[in-house]
Ligand SMILES: Nc1ncnc2c1ncn2[C@@H]1O[C@H](COP(=O)(O)OS(=O)(=O)O)[C@@H](OP(=O)(O)O)[C@H]1O
């Protein structure tokens with residue numbers, strides 16, 4: 282991209298279960314966008330929880346607070362021309378809807394992507410060992426297992442990562458940004 286005054290930001294929210302592929306897709310997508318000269322930020326869930334959301338747990342209320350904080354930061358970035366990529370579970374539909382509304386209120390593009398990996402595949406991947414810990418009784422309230430995950434009903438894109446490479450998944454998100462004239 283040549284840098285112009287009309288550079289427009291957007292929030293790309295990657296919602297899905299633990300180990301669905303959110304972080305990996307965010308990484309591939311942001312690498313490509315940066316290489317093309319875009320201003321990009323990735324608001325990684327784990328990092329946000331260490332700082333901005335330090336002290337919050339995984340109750341419905343705490344997850345909602347976490348998601349609203351991230352939604353606020355992302356909207357501010359996106360409103361100011363940054364492509365903000367958000368690999369965060371955001372399990373509750375009402376919580377995601379509030380983030381969408383915040384973006385609509387300022388006319389800022391908001392793209393919801395469902396990283397729709399089946400729970401069986403996620404639990405096989407088990408990148409952080411959470412599914413094993415839940416099965417062993419060492420953890421309760423794991424999203425998609427013994428805690429709710431409300432799938433998006435009208436996402437801009439659904440990614441079946443069990444049949445795609447990470448690059449293919451990231452390229453599909455890139456294509457949506459391109460189609461919408463955001464690149
Ligand atoms: N009980 C439980 N349920 C879900 N996830 C858990 C839990 N405990 C810890 N973790 C780890 O925390 C990461 C999820 O943080 P998020 O901020 O994305 O979650 S949320 O949107 O507030 O629900 C999540 O990261 P990802 O695996 O990258 O999704 C997990 O590693």
Ligand SMILES: Nc1ncnc2c1ncn2[C@@H]1O[C@H](COP(=O)(O)OP(=O)(O)O)[C@@H](O)[C@H]1O
Nearest residue numbers: 299300301302303304305408442445446447450
């Ligand atoms: N199409 C795909 N998209 C994203 N990740 C994939 C895909 N296919 C396989 N994977 C693998 O699944 C795992 C997903 O882990 P991660 O990105 O940390 O998930 P999450 O951030 O959703 O918890 C990684 O090991 C990644 O290599």
